[in-house]
Amino acid sequence: MFYQKKDNLIYSLHPAVMIFLVFSFLVLALVFSNPLHLSALFLASGFIIISSGNWTGFKVYLRYSFFMLFIIVFINLWFSKSGTAIFMSFNLGNFSVKFTLEALFYGFTMGIRLLTVISSFALWTFTVDPDRLVDLWARVGRRSAVMLNLSMRIFPLILHDFKRIAEIQQCRGLDYREGGFVDKIRKVGMLSGAVLASSLERSLNMAEVMYTRGYDGGERSFYYRDLWRRRDYIILAAAVSGLFLSGFFLTEGLGRYEFYPLLNPLCWQDFLSSLTIFIIFSIPAFLAEGEKIWLKSKSAV
């Protein structure tokens, strides 16, 4: 459910490439309205996640996402009055309820869009190293990058302090998990005071040591270590051409879909263009799978 480095091609990609890839998925998920194109994006992002070795974590995302998809379809069916192809109707008291095929299909397509957006975020969470991201950010915002790094270091320490102090205070009858709501709040307040005092002491010590390491909030040099490999150029080129092709498809009327008043028929161009989108955006996954099969390519690509 979070970033854990694994030994495969996806994890070796330059963070800028991963950011661009995820950004492309998100933009296209919002631009396309054709269920075939949205499905192509969802499948491609899923394929990359699975290739990166995160199927188990992805299943958890999918479980919640499919539940959300069901809710969207259900709500749209009940509340959308548009559409002409009625496949079910009944009376509920004084109300006449009609379920249309268009509303069902629209809800389903919006659900796929949501799936694609969630998969894009999952891809980000699983494969983008927050540290490397901060390093990348440090090239433009040096001071804020140090602060971000410090927060990433201190926040878990504070949580650890809270856990440790709360555990020990159980011996003094101060168990924040027990009692009514007000009592719990009072106990958490008392514990937080102790945690805050420890954190302040540590912050002062840290500030002192930062000073001795020459940190004055001013200019810093940059220790840049992210290498650009062939794979990065290939994937970046694929993502850029995917974006351009999508733009071209959209200008040609592909990728858009009219649900109301009647569902548009899907043509062979829709199938072909969505297949193209799937193949282009699945290139990282193809490369990762290829690397697993032909290990020799590890440094070649």
Added chain:
Amino acid sequence: MAKIKISSLTYTYPEKEEPALKDIDLEIKEGEFVLLIGENGSGKSSLLRAIAGIIPDFYRGDYKGEVYIDNLKVRKMKPKEKAGKIGFLGQDPESQIFMTKVEKELVFGMENILLPLPVMRRRVAETAAFLNLGEYIHESVDKLSGGMKQRLALAAVMAMQPEVLLLDEPTSQLDPASAEEIFNILKRLNEENGITVVLAEQRLERCLHLADRIIVMDEGKISYISSDKNEWGAWMAENKAFLLPPLLKLFSRLPFEKIPFTVKEGRSLIADLPIKCVFLKEMGIRGKNACSPVLEMDKVWFTYSGGREVLKNISLKVFPGEFWAVFGENGAGKTTLLKNIAGLLKPQRGRICIKGENIQFMKASEIARKAGYLPQNPDDYLFLPTVEEEILFSLENTENKEEKTSQLIEKFNLEPYAAVNPRDLSMGERQKTALASILALNPDLLLLDEPTRGLDYLAKEDLGKCLKMLCRESKSILMVSHDIEFAAEYADKVLIMFEGEIAAAGSKYEIMNNALFYSPQINRLLSGRVDRVVTLEEGDKVIRAFLEDKEEKKFSGG
């Protein structure tokens, strides 16, 4: 030319009346290894901070006099300039690491002083190799042990290639093995790289022999300074005997011309003495096993939720008035053992009884009335604004709580601090405040987790006496510690844990005698000559007997 020169330095912290440093004049030569000695609060840390320029730049306050590095005024130097010349390492490893990854931590300081990339790359490679951090270079710092974190902090300082290294009790939070490692690195840096080292330290037994010069501080002043090793021991014995480690303390009491700094030197001093059979009363054996135990653990197993099995088949009995010391490497299960007894963790198998009552379904707060648990850091226990309130809180819902609080404050000599915030007290006094709060519940068993960590010898002696007094009142103590000297002096029994199991348990005379690692200095001094000698008093008796025998033989012509 002096590398560091301090002239007429007097410094007072903001909102304080008494100066922390008083009229300090000092010169330190290039490549010297200087050891700063003194009680807690004697001004050692303030002096290091003044050399590093943290005082007055960071703290402000009233500053008179001047500190120079290579004839440059430290006060006039920019932080980047200072960082390139002076490296500073403090006590707590957690407070000295700012980044989430080992490699990023190594480069943090170098980035600050604007080193170019090729230089940084070379230095990362060199420092990682020198301090054996190569295999951890891409690891998250959270995965490192305390000792490794301190080594990383030292590496991050060394990567900046300072000419002067200032260290403020860098091993006080570490186990003996990690502390030894840090001292070995310091020795190498000083001897092989010629780095000037100024070290403030309490564990003199580990570093006194490394120093070229000692500086003793007292109430903000330099009370003694000497580079004549033959003089140090005699002066310390006469003026600061309580700061001495057991070996030096022992020889300072005896009629020897020289005071040794290492066990090896001590053994050579007594090598010519004839061996005499000396009968010692072993203080730890009290024959109380006839009473029912305070604590009884029967085949206890504990596994953390991640699947790590930490306690394996632990069976142990602790009787009234017994003082047990628990030793073991980090991760051996010592703290987990205490937490299981305190009810903070529940064993998956086995039985723990305190005074015959099974504690399996009891809450930690109920168990605290039977077994009081003092954590590693007393600050985790203390959260109220005054010492008095801390003790009163423990006595909530009991009768005569004010009277009982006064009694405890008096018993632990905390009267001057009753209205003081515990966080403003010294580590020793905080430890005593937490102990008094625990004892307010009148438990029969005390569970202490590294209570001597961060204490100077005086505070340790004070704590040791308190604990012995409690044992005389039939309280039992189970103390996890890395402090072998403290345990040898005050404990009765020793338990060694290894990979979650009890590797050895018994009288300290059995376990510590001739042990490779868990033997005190006095025992190592007499190893091979007299067995089962572990305390200072015993060592004193034995060597005096040797000396008497030598005198007798001299007069009888034998």
